[in-house]
Amino acid sequence: MCKTCNGTGGINIAHSWGVSFHPCPDTNCNRNKDDVLGEAIEILEGKLREMEEKRRLSA
Numbered sequence: 001m002c003k004t005c006n007g008t009g010g011i012n013i014a015h016s017w018g019v020s021f022h023p024c025p026d027t028n029c030n031r032n033k034d035d036v037l038g039e040a041i042e043i044l045e046g047k048l049r050e051m052e053e054k055r056r057l058s059a
Contacts, residue, residue: 002029009036 001007005024009031013020021040024031 002026002031005029005031007031010040 002009002024004026005011008024009029010021010023011025013022021037023036
């Protein structure tokens with residue numbers, strides 16, 4: 001397991017406006033950066049669908 005990202009494939013950095021994700025900078029990290037970003041996009045799309053559904057139901 002990568003010691004830089006703890007096997008997550010990237011690093012989350014908290015900002016005052018939210019959290020940003022950065023792919024692991026370690027060249028020895030064995031996680032595929034494209035897979036990690038694809039997983040992050042799927043999670044965000046799912047959350048967006050949930051928010052849209054809640055908005056639709058409350059209208």
